[in-house]
Amino acid sequence: MSTSSGIKDLRPLALGELIDRSAIFWRAHLIPLFVLCLGFELVNYILAKGVTLFLEHTNALMQGNKAVQARIEADPMGVLGDVGTMMGSLSLLSIVVIWSYWLATLVITRYVVPLQLGEPSRPADGLRRGLRQLGSFTGAYLLSLLWGAGITLLLMIPGGLLFGAGALLGKSAASSGASVLGIVLAVGGTLVVGLGWLAAFLWYFLRFSLLASVFAMEDLSAVAAFRRSGALISGRIAPGFMGRVKVRAMVLFTALSGIVIAASFVFSLPSWILRAAYGQLTDPSAAAEHPIPQALLVPVELFQVFGQSVFTPLALVFYAMFYLDMRMRREGLDLGRRLDTLRPAP
Secondary structure (H helix, E strand, C coil): CCCCCCCCCCCCCCCCCCCHHHHHHHHCCHHHHHHHHHHHHHHHHHHHHHHHHHHHHHHHHCCCCCHHHHHHHHHHHHHHHHHHHHHHHHHHHHHHHHHHHHHHHHHHHHHHHHHHCCCCCCHHHHHHHHHHHHHHEEEEEEEEHHHHHHHHHHHHHHHHHHHHHHHHHHHHHCCHHHHHHHHHHHHHHHHHHHHHHHHHHHHHHHHHHCHHHHHHCCCCHHHHHHHHHHHCCEECCCCCCHEHHHHHHHHHHHHHHHHHHHHHHHHHHHHHHHHHHHHCCCCCCCHHHCCCHHHHHHHHHHHHHHHHHHHHHHHHHHCCCCCCHHHHHHHCCHHHHHHHCCCCCC
């Protein structure tokens, strides 16, 4: 079967073929993909810029060491409030940015998959689909955050127990040996907590990597899409270690993310050069004492946004391709479509 992008033979793909077909489609439809992604990237940039400026003007932690010292002397408890405000603002921003990323995946999947199936599709179709599914999609996303928070706490509990045991042992130690053991346990607990958080982070993006694609192509409720995406990404599709879907997805997503990050790094070079010129790379506190004029900073940041809008669609196209591949492997979608083309019309 031939698709609109010139790719033939709709069938389950090998690991390298998935990346290859994603790159072929990305090159063939670069302009519409860039336009679709640019809107989301600009919204994310405006939100991030707004939060950054808000913190720089209201939070002593963003105003340099002198401001922090003055804040401690004037109101020691106020520093804790500044820490809470910063963590809350950045956490809320990350939640919104991840939601925007999944929504962009939904929109682009709705544009990519029909073309791969040989059907007509326009960028506006993806946008309409995203608006129509916005409520259910947001509900499923919030449900995924609750699920992810539970997994994160579960994986961080062992490290937290080790850290707590080390802190108690070090505090009540009657000998130098017990004190050293307490320090070792506390450091080890900290490392285990960090590893647990990293494992939960990777698990979250793997477990819900097909959630947006399900919303793009299937008319399901929030709970049904939540379960459907889990079913597609679970189990195995072939014998052996690489036959496990999560392992296959992890290898593919890691390889493609490396390609996208390496390509996008080129567009971030002007920002790094500008920050180095103002001494902010070697001394982070210099950002408050020697701030970069916004007239210089905003253009290089927008240049980076444009670069991300060029290469990020490659990863989003891959999510669509991976969803389509899972449908073909698990449900024989390609065979069903071939039978439909051979079946005579009534």
